Each structure stands twice: as structure tokens, then as C-alpha cells.
Amino acid sequence: MKIMFPKFDKVGMPLLGIAAAVLFVAEAKRQLRRRTRPKIERLLENGSVAAAALPALRLLLLPGMYAAARQASRYEYGLLRWLRLPRWARNVAGFLLLDYTNYLWHVLLHKSDLLWRFHNVHHSDLDLDLSTAWRFHIGENIASLPYRGAAIALIGVPAPLVLFYEVIFEGAAAFHHSNLRLPYPVERRLCRVIVTPRMHGIHHSIVARETNSNFSVIFSWWDRLHQSLRLNVPQDEITIGVPAYRNPQEQTPTHLFMLPFERQRPWQLPDGTVPEREERHPRQQLLP
């Protein structure tokens, strides 16, 4: 299995590093939602979760997805090959379909009890910012390999596109998890095409109906297509996190690592109430 991807490591990673550095400074200067916990504590916690997940991403998931693409190409397998599309159309369609399959995977992470155990680690962050973009349990990365590999083979995604898509995918995740306050008119237009910080902030709300919306990663179209788009929540009214996991004492690296293997708590606050919110605006209207 090919492990070395010089273009990904020498061009893609530094570009992602620059994007992350810009976002890190920008989100501190123009804060979207109020922080509830000290930034340094969360950086350490999220960093420790990422310290296991990122090597798995680079050394297992990425080579695995690339190998799936190469195998499919060897056997002339996959939808885009059967359609005999020209190269440019295969790349465009491949990029869009990959993004669509990742929308479906994200829905699955929320609908499957087993997968949710791992995705819960990501959602149980009590604030949402750039560092949340890498707070994924290693188990979630490993679990995604059979799905993402199969999707790549079935679609017939060209192998280089797998690497290109991954760079854009990681960049998009860094952007929409960030706590960056974009000018409201800019974001209102932007979220018609791509997932933005306000849109994804609603996905991290403790209100179940809000968490179960906005699953898209790069393009926001998939949520429009499946009517899972919800923009009508004011950011200053959002409480970030999962209701039953609100104790900062439990945000230690060991607790977070073990969380998928423990009994999962029901979707309610420690006092037994279920968070709710009245809908006062049309669902597709982005609020400041």
C-alpha cells in the first residue's frame, strides 16, 4: 500500500497549516460565540484527541482511500468510468459525489447508535472553534475507512482526486468549525454554496433538532437537497455540546478516549430536562 504522498505532504499540508494559522488568529480577533471554558485547557484536550486521530488519518485512512481508488482504476471499476466521461467531468463529478457521500456518512454517524458513540467525542466539546475540527476519536477515523473506501471505488474517483479532495475537506472543516465572526451579509451569501461557521455552529447545539441538521461538509447543497438545512438559530442563543456531557471535569484525554466504550447517556441535561427552543423564523433564514 502506497504511504508516501509527496504533493499532499509538501503542498497540501503546509497550505492547511497556513489556513489554520490564519483562522486561529482571526477567530481570536473576531469571535462569533462567547467562550465558556479557558482556551488553553481545550487546546490541550482537543490536541490530545487529535494526537491519536491525525496519525490514523494520514497513515491509515488516506493510504486506504488512495488504495481503494487505485484498485478500482486497475479493474476499470466505478460509475464515472462506466459513464466514459471526459477527464475534467470525471474530476468535477468525482469531487461533488465524494462530498455527497461524506454528507451521508455524517448523517450515519448521528443515526447509528454504534457510530454515535465515537462521533459523540467530537460533539461533546463545550465550545466550538478551530481546535474542534481535529477533535475526532481515532475510532471514528478507522470506522470511516471501509465506508469511504467503498464510496471511492463505487464512484470511480481518480486516485489523485482523493488526495486533492482530502485537502479541501480538511480546510473546509477547519473553516466551518472556527469561531470566526464573518460579516453577516457575506455569510448569508456564502452559506448558499458552502458550509459556514454559523451554519455548523447550529449543528453543535444541545437542542436535538438543531444537532440533527446541517450535516454537509464542503457544499451546503446536500442539506438543502435533503431538507436537513436549519439556519434560523441566533448564534448567541446556542449552547454548544451534548446535554448529558456538560461536566468540564470529564473533558480529560482518558475520559474522552473511553467515552465510546461507556454506557451512553440519554439526550437530556443532568437535571433531566430536554433542551428545546421555539422556532420563530423560517428554517432557511440565516440569523446573525
Ligand SMILES: [Zn+2]
Ligand atoms: Zn456531527
